[in-house]
Every structure is written in structure tokens, then in C-alpha cells.
Amino acid sequence: MTIPQTMKAVVQLHDGYSGTATGPTLDDAAPFLELREIPVPQPAEGQVLIKVAMASVNPSDIHFIKGEYGQPRVKGAPAGFEGCGTVVAGKGAYAESLVGQRVAFVATHSGAWAEYALTDASACIPVRPDLRDEDAAAQIVNPLTAMAMFDIVREDGAESFVFTAAGSQLGKLAIGLGRDHGIPAIATVRREAQAEALRALGAAEVLVTTAPDFHERFAAVAAARKPRILLDAVGDQNSADMFFAMRSGARWITYGKLSSEAPRLTQMGQFIFMNKRIEGFWLTRWMQSTPMEQRIKVVQEVQERFATGKWRTDVSARLPLDQVVEGLAEALRRPDGKVMITP
Amino acid sequence: MTIPQTMKAVVQLHDGYSGTATGPTLDDAAPFLELREIPVPQPAEGQVLIKVAMASVNPSDIHFIKGEYGQPRVKGAPAGFEGCGTVVAGKGAYAESLVGQRVAFVATHSGAWAEYALTDASACIPVRPDLRDEDAAAQIVNPLTAMAMFDIVREDGAESFVFTAAGSQLGKLAIGLGRDHGIPAIATVRREAQAEALRALGAAEVLVTTAPDFHERFAAVAAARKPRILLDAVGDQNSADMFFAMRSGARWITYGKLSSEAPRLTQMGQFIFMNKRIEGFWLTRWMQSTPMEQRIKVVQEVQERFATGKWRTDVSARLPLDQVVEGLAEALRRPDGKVMITP
Numbered sequence: 001m002t003i004p005q006t007m008k009a010v011v012q013l014h015d016g017y018s019g020t021a022t023g024p025t026l027d028d029a030a031p032f033l034e035l036r037e038i039p040v041p042q043p044a045e046g047q048v049l050i051k052v053a054m055a056s057v058n059p060s061d062i063h064f065i066k067g068e069y070g071q072p073r074v075k076g077a078p079a080g081f082e083g084c085g086t087v088v089a090g091k092g093a094y095a096e097s098l099v100g101q102r103v104a105f106v107a108t109h110s111g112a113w114a115e116y117a118l119t120d121a122s123a124c125i126p127v128r129p130d131l132r133d134e135d136a137a138a139q140i141v142n143p144l145t146a147m148a149m150f151d152i153v154r155e156d157g158a159e160s161f162v163f164t165a166a167g168s169q170l171g172k173l174a175i176g177l178g179r180d181h182g183i184p185a186i187a188t189v190r191r192e193a194q195a196e197a198l199r200a201l202g203a204a205e206v207l208v209t210t211a212p213d214f215h216e217r218f219a220a221v222a223a224a225r226k227p228r229i230l231l232d233a234v235g236d237q238n239s240a241d242m243f244f245a246m247r248s249g250a251r252w253i254t255y256g257k258l259s260s261e262a263p264r265l266t267q268m269g270q271f272i273f274m275n276k277r278i279e280g281f282w283l284t285r286w287m288q289s290t291p292m293e294q295r296i297k298v299v300q301e302v303q304e305r306f307a308t309g310k311w312r313t314d315v316s317a318r319l320p321l322d323q324v325v326e327g328l329a330e331a332l333r334r335p336d337g338k339v340m341i342t343p
Numbered sequence: 344m345t346i347p348q349t350m351k352a353v354v355q356l357h358d359g360y361s362g363t364a365t366g367p368t369l370d371d372a373a374p375f376l377e378l379r380e381i382p383v384p385q386p387a388e389g390q391v392l393i394k395v396a397m398a399s400v401n402p403s404d405i406h407f408i409k410g411e412y413g414q415p416r417v418k419g420a421p422a423g424f425e426g427c428g429t430v431v432a433g434k435g436a437y438a439e440s441l442v443g444q445r446v447a448f449v450a451t452h453s454g455a456w457a458e459y460a461l462t463d464a465s466a467c468i469p470v471r472p473d474l475r476d477e478d479a480a481a482q483i484v485n486p487l488t489a490m491a492m493f494d495i496v497r498e499d500g501a502e503s504f505v506f507t508a509a510g511s512q513l514g515k516l517a518i519g520l521g522r523d524h525g526i527p528a529i530a531t532v533r534r535e536a537q538a539e540a541l542r543a544l545g546a547a548e549v550l551v552t553t554a555p556d557f558h559e560r561f562a563a564v565a566a567a568r569k570p571r572i573l574l575d576a577v578g579d580q581n582s583a584d585m586f587f588a589m590r591s592g593a594r595w596i597t598y599g600k601l602s603s604e605a606p607r608l609t610q611m612g613q614f615i616f617m618n619k620r621i622e623g624f625w626l627t628r629w630m631q632s633t634p635m636e637q638r639i640k641v642v643q644e645v646q647e648r649f650a651t652g653k654w655r656t657d658v659s660a661r662l663p664l665d666q667v668v669e670g671l672a673e674a675l676r677r678p679d680g681k682v683m684i685t686p
Contacts, residue, residue: 021610273413282618
């Protein structure tokens with residue numbers, strides 16, 4: 001296969017961090033991104049070059065391009081953490097062995113919103129032929145996060161768990177895991193219209209955070225279903241209030257920040273007397289701290305769930321590379337699905 | 344020894360919890376406590392009766408009588424968690440073996456602010472004869488808390504730790520431990536007048552929270568000394584701000600709540616990307632979860648420190664039982680020492 005000298009890519013206009021914390025929403029991508037023709041990157045030792053078939057847009061991508069993520073931006077480098085495609089070049093024995101394979105990947109060196117992406121061979125997962133591109137391109141960030149966080153729920157041993165902003169793709173994956181393992185989710189959403197779909201996926205309860213009796217309803221549900229884990233991507237006062245309404249030993253595990261509120265800790269004594277905790281989950285740290293063997297097991301379970309239809313990636317919009325800068329903000333406003341980028 | 348039928352005791356006027364969270368300060372004890380002549384309690388199986396020599400007043404006592412502690416008040420029962428005295432009766436083999444011994448104790452069944460206290464034999468620690476009553480009466484709550492929390496610091500492996508409201512007896516104990524183990528404290532206090540004494544005890548830095556440049560100074564000290572553990576009895580916005588100014592892996596360990604502020608979590612992303620945590624420490628839980636063998640080792644180290652003068656309980660006021668209700672609030676306002684109650 002001939003690899004061209006240059007490629008189309010959606011590149012970042014800024015370096016480093018912005019210092020803001022405005023959440024994973026986007027009014028307009030143009031201040032942050034630009035379509036450019038740039039050189040195709042070359043693999044160094046241990047790296048592979050991937051011809052991108054499809055890339056997904058995760059909330060972490062939006063945090064990142066706005067300079068609000070846990071790693072710094074690089075001006076002029078392509079954006080995009082996740083995608084799938086075919087390995088077309090590699091350097092080093094393992095990297096070369098992947099050439100010709102269809103893989104899901106996290107882009108560690110040159111982003112996925114481009115015709116070609118560059119990443120560590122260890123950041124690629126060979127994909128079963130029976131998986132759609134839509135599922136392969138969104139197979140790592142959300143599914144592994146769902147699996148790893150659900151492991152926390154399983155280890156906790158309680159009979160249910162709380163999941164906020166549960167209408168997200170990640171929420172749907174977690175609800176499905178809860179249903180299949182008999183530890184159903186207590187889901188919260190902002191709009192009543194989202195509730196029915198989540199009940200159909202197996203959520204034990206769906207509470208609407210904007211309802212006037214939300215706090216009373218949550219207190220009743222927490223008393224009846226006894227959750228101790230709060231998996232939270234919102235980080236607003238509702239999240240804090242739920243945490244303080246939960247039983248002894250409750251853990252507020254934050255993995256995202258949709259709200260720009262700075263929630264108040266109104267019941268500090270509960271850390272002391274009720275052994276409660278606030279902590280964070282970051283997939284990058286999980287990847288680094290989890291042994292390869294366990295990660296492979298989790299990946300196999302992920303692919304099995306997609307192949308058998310237990311999980312499915314819903315797509316809300318598809319954007320060719322040359323429409324990303326103009327179209328991304330609008331595409332992200334469509335509910336109930338992922339935005340996919342295709343070269 | 345003849346045990347009388349009745350005794351003087353400072354008893355609680357209320358049951359259960361108040362629902363307030365106003366902190367361990369006291370304007371007036373009269374709404375909460377009353378001096379009464381009540382029957383001397385009788386030991387049940389595994390319990391001992393102690394003739395109280397001296398009882399100490401801890402912040403947890405004040406939280407408790409105000410109905411703001413982790414266990415409910417009992418109307419008509421004597422107040423007071425901690426003291427020392429001589430065991431005069433016991434039921435069961437181990438309890439009987441303690442009769443005649445001088446012990447430090449935590450009162451689990453009938454409080455220490457009385458002529459006699461009733462507690463589990465397992466809540467008593469025989470006291471070396473070379474220890475003063477002042478040190479024996481304050482030997483459990485603060486010293487074991489200091490030792491147990493300092494173990495968290497040691498396990499963390501960082502080169503310093505942060506201790507708020509460090510002018511407290513507990514703060515002084517922790518500073519001494521830090522000095523002796525080469526992990527010096529970064530102490531915070533509210534008044535400059537407290538700083539010199541804490542430097543003399545071995546604090547690496549003493550910062551005054553009311554100073555206009557407190558935040559800048561803390562940031563500089565945190566960058567230079569790299570603490571990851573914040574041991575905090577204040578729970579205000581300063582505590583939160585310090586936590587967010589600390590490095591990756593920082594843990595805010597709350598063990599008290601001197602402030603009535605509800606601090607804001609202004610940097611939720613740090614839980615995710617910097618692996619920070621908020622958790623609580625409660626001596627009661629530590630006692631329940633720590634093997635007897637380890638507790639004995641810690642107690643021996645505590646007595647050794649008092650006996651050799653490495654630690655010393657400073658006394659700010661002494662109150663006979665019949666002056667507690669009128670005198671407690673005023674006595675607690677005296678700085679830099681513990682209030683002791685003597686029958």
C-alpha cells in the first residue's frame with residue numbers, strides 16, 4: 001500500500017492548558033480547530049501508522065481541544081483520541097506484526113481526526129471482523145470506562161449504584177452491565193423524555209434532576225435500594241446532595257464535569273462518621289495501573305458484548321473531515337448518540 | 344472499697360441528634376448539661392466501674408453534647424468521653440482482673456464527667472505509674488488520633504504534611520511526631536501569636552490563615568515541600584483551597600469541623616486527572632478496624648512519649664464537677680491547653 005506524503009487533518013490552534021473549566025460543550029469549534037494539509041507522520045520504534053476508517057467524538061475530546069483536559073494540547077497537531085482503522089506501517093517486531101490488521105486505537109502521538117493517525121502499538125486492539133466500524137471506533141474510551149467503573153460497583157457489593165447524566169453512551173453501557181449482572185442502575189437524567197429508553201435498557205429507577213421533587217424522590221430510592229457508589233459526570237450541587245443522601249460508606253466517583261457549578265460540601269461530618277469518600281476515575285490511570293492480562297480480558301468481554309448486540313453504539317451524526325470545524329458544534333447538540341468522523 | 348449508691352454527675356438534657364452543625368464551640372453549657380445526683384451504674388458482663396480521677400474535655404465532647412457527633416445523645420446520662428481513674432468493680436474474668444488498677448479509658452456506657460464512669464473493660468488502658476493524671480486523662484482520644492493519622496502520613500511517603508488548626512493539643516502532638524520521624528509539619532493557625540510555639544515544637548512552616556498573602560504563601564510552601572496529606576479539623580474554604588493547591592495524589596483527610604462554612608469544590612477535575620481524594624478519619628472506626636496487637640503497640644508508644652516528656656498535655660483550666668455547667672464555656676475560651684474536670 002502506498003502511503004501519501006501529506007494528509008488532511010483537523011488540527012489544534014492552541015498549545016497547553018486554557019485555565020478555564022467550562023465543561024464538554026462547544027459553541028463553535030473554529031476558535032480551537034482548523035482543517036489543514038499536513039505531513040503524514042512516521043512511526044518511531046514501537047509505534048504504528050493507522051489509516052483511519054472512523055473516529056469518534058468523546059466528551060474528553062471536547063475538554064481537550066478547549067485546554068481543560070488532563071494533558072496539554074499541541075498546536076498544529078491533529079485532535080481526536082479514539083478511532084478505528086487499518087495499520088499500514090509499524091516499527092519494531094510487535095508493531096510490524098500488526099500491519100494489515102483492523103484495530104481500535106487510542107491515538108497517543110498524532111490524533112484520530114485525520115486521514116492517518118500515529119500511536120503506540122500497545123494502544124491498539126485488534127478488532128473482530130464481525131464488529132461494525134461504529135462499534136470499533138468507540139470501543140475503548142467509553143466501553144473500558146464502563147467496564148472499569150462497573151468493577152468498582154461489583155467490588156462494593158451493594159445492590160444498586162447511581163449513574164448521573166445516564167443518557168450518555170457511557171450511561172447506556174453502564175446500565176446494560178448493571179442489568180446483566182443483577183446490580184441495576186439508579187439513573188439520573190435532565191429530561192423526562194430520556195427516561196423511557198433507559199428503563200428499557202434495564203435501569204431500576206430513572207430520576208429527572210429538574211423535577212421539583214427530585215431530592216425527595218432520590219432520598220426514597222436511596223433508602224430502598226441502598227446504593228453506595230455514585231458514578232458522576234456532572235459535578236454539580238445535585239451530585240453533592242445525592243452523595244450526602246446516600247448511606248454510610250458512600251463513594252462519589254467523579255469521571256467528568258458537565259456542570260460549571262462548584263458544589264458545596266454541606267455535610268463534612270459524613271466523611272468522618274459515615275466513612276464517605278470523594279475520588280476520581282480516569283481511564284488513562286486505569287490503563288497504566290491495570291495489568292495487561294486483565295486489560296485483555298476486559299477488551300474481549302467488550303468485543304463480545306458488541307458482537308452479540310448487548311451493547312450498541314448509537315450514532316447521532318456523521319461528519320467528513322472537511323466538515324468538522326463548521327459542523328461539530330451543531331452535531332454535538334443532537335441528543336442520544338455519538339458523533340462520528342470519517343475521512 | 345465501699346461504692347456509694349449515688350454520685351454527682353454532669354448529665355445531658357437532650358436525646359439524639361440536634362440536626363445542627365455549628366462546630367465544637369460553646370456559648371453556654373446550661374442548655375445542654377445539668378449537675379445531678381444519680382445512681383452509680385452497675386457493671387454488666389465485660390464492663391468495669393471506674394472511680395474517676397480526672398476527665399478531659401475534647402472537641403468531640405462538645406460536638407456530642409450539642410447533638411452534632413456521630414452517635415446519639417442519651418438524656419439523663421453523664422457526658423464525657425475520656426478520663427483516667429481506678430477500676431473499683433468489674434464483671435467477667437478480664438474485667439475483674441482490672442480491679443484496683445489505674446487506667447485511662449474511653450467511656451462507652453456512662454460518661455466520664457461524673458464521680459464514677461462505666462465502660463467496657465476493653466476500652467481501658469492500664470497506665471504506667473510514672474504518668475501524671477493530666478497525661479493519663481488525655482491519653483486516648485488525641486494521642487491515638489495523632490498516632491493513627493501520622494501513620495497515614497508515613498505510608499504516604501512524602502517529605503512533609505499539612506496540619507490545620509495546629510495550635511490544638513492534637514496539632515502539637517502531630518508536630519512532635521513529624522519532628523521525631525523527619526517528616527515535618529506545615530502547620531496553619533489563625534493567629535500569628537500561636538506560630539512561635541509551633542516552630543519551637545518542630546513545625547517546618549507555620550502559616551497564618553488570616554494573613555492577606557496566605558494563599559500565595561501556601562502555594563510556595565506546597566511547591567517547595569511537596570506535601571500530599573492534609574490533616575484537617577477546620578473544613579472551610581481555606582482547607583479546600585489548600586487541597587486544590589497541593590500536588591497530584593493529594594488526600595484531604597477531615598477529622599473535625601471547626602468552621603461552619605460549606606466549602607466549594609472549585610477544581611473537580613483534580614479528582615480525575617490528579618488522583619486526589621477527600622476522606623475522613625474517626626478514631627472509633629480506627630479502633631474497630633485495627634488489630635488489638637497493633638493498638639497495644641501504639642498505646643505503648645504513646646505512654647513512652649508522655650513518660651519521656653516528648654509529649655506533654657498542657658492544661659488551660661481545671662473545673663470541679665459542680666462548676667462544669669457554669670464554667671465550661673468560659674474555660675474553653677482560654678487558649679493553648681486542655682480543660683480538665685475533677686470530681
